[in-house]
Amino acid sequence: MTTDAKLNDLLYLNWLLYFRLEHLMSLVDDLAADVADESTVIDSAVTLLGNLSAQLAAAGTDPQKLAALKSTIDQNKQRLATAVQANTPGAVTPAPTPAP
Numbered sequence: 061m062t063t064d065a066k067l068n069d070l071l072y073l074n075w076l077l078y079f080r081l082e083h084l085m086s087l088v089d090d091l092a093a094d095v096a097d098e099s100t101v102i103d104s105a106v107t108l109l110g111n112l113s114a115q116l117a118a119a120g121t122d123p124q125k126l127a128a129l130k131s132t133i134d135q136n137k138q139r140l141a142t143a144v145q146a147n148t149p150g151a152v153t154p155a156p157t158p159a160p
Contacts, residue, residue, distance in 0.1 A: 115129050
């Protein structure tokens with residue numbers, strides 16, 4: 061192999077490495093964004109549960125306040141179920157096991 065061919069091979073490998081590294085960095089950025097989004101959702105759920113506890117305490121035994129709170133809980137439950145379903149990927153079918 062000539063020196064020029066070796067140099068061309070090295071340049072190609074350098075170029076390939078650069079673009080693979082760029083792709084990898086993009087994946088890392090996407091993962092970091094996903095983690096931040098997940099943390100936001102977790103924080104929201106914690107806040108929701110904390111508020112629910114306070115609302116239950118405030119409602120006491122008043123039937124009207126408890127009914128209103130139940131209605132709010134039902135609405136939030138439906139919103140949460142819809143959001144989870146919309147953002148959950150479909151089931152993954154495992155690859156068949158080859159016959160021996």
